[in-house]
Amino acid sequence: MKVSEIIDAIESEIVARGLYIIEVTVSKxxxxxxxxxxxxxxxxxEDCVAxxxxxxxxxxxxTEDYSLTVTSAGLDQPFKVLKQYIKAxxxxxxxxxxxxxxxVAALEAADEESITLRYSQxxxxxGKKKKEVVEHVDRFTMDQVNSxxxxxxxx
Numbered sequence: 475m476k477v478s479e480i481i482d483a484i485e486s487e488i489v490a491r492g493l494y495i496i497e498v499t500v501s502k503x504x505x506x507x508x509x510x511x512x513x514x515x516x517x518x519x520e521d522c523v524a525x526x527x528x529x530x531x532x533x534x535x536x537t538e539d540y541s542l543t544v545t546s547a548g549l550d551q552p553f554k555v556l557k558q559y560i561k562a563x564x565x566x567x568x569x570x571x572x573x574x575x576x577x578v579a580a581l582e583a584a585d586e587e588s589i590t591l592r593y594s595q596x597x598x599x600x601g602k603k604k605k606e607v608v609e610h611v612d613r614f615t616m617d618q619v620n621s622x623x624x625x626x627x628x629x
Contacts, residue, residue, distance in 0.1 A: 475500050475538055483532040484508070484525060491521055496547045496554050504540040509547055511558060517546035552621035559584035559622065566625035567591075572618055578625050588615045589622065 477498045488495055488510055496509040508525065510517055522544040529542055553559050559581065567581045569591060579593035590613045596605040 475504060475506060475533070475540060480506065480508070480529075480533075484529055487528040488525060491524065493517065493521060493525075494555075494557055496558070500540075504538065505543070506540050507543045507545065509545055511547045511561075513557075513561075522546065549624050549626055552623045556584065556586060559589060562622075562624060566627070568623050568625045569614075570620040570622075571614065572620050581622070582611060586616075588613050589619065590614075 477500055480498050480500070481495060485495060492513045493510045494513060496511050497507075498509070499507045506529075508529070510521070510525065512521075526542055526544045529544070533540065547554075547558065553562070562581050563584060565581060566578055568576070568578055569589075570576050577591070577593050577595075579591035581589060582592050583590040590611065592609065592611045594607050594609045597608045599606045599608070
């Protein structure tokens, strides 16, 4: 099985359900994993079941000899496609920059080349003895970013 074959076969059903494909992987043992996300809201279990059933109408398990997993993108998983970044605009994200710097910031904008983040950090301010919280809005190119994932806050 080829990834492009799988995407071509099931993408219309995924889009019809208000979802999009994050990733499709096929192992050497024909273990197929389809990761999806919702355009708005969240992926429901019934979405995964329906897509799994639709997949099985397109690929004969006896002929192809595959195992199938349809899953939603986990909350703790880094973003992989631009739609995930766009969906998160206005929300807090956890960012790891190349070089090791980690931060929690509000995602202000995203495109193919970069992301714009709003964040605060304590800094030395000229004329002041104590460090003060300074707000920043900075643009980072995608090659400066190691990973971005949703920020999970427990109240």
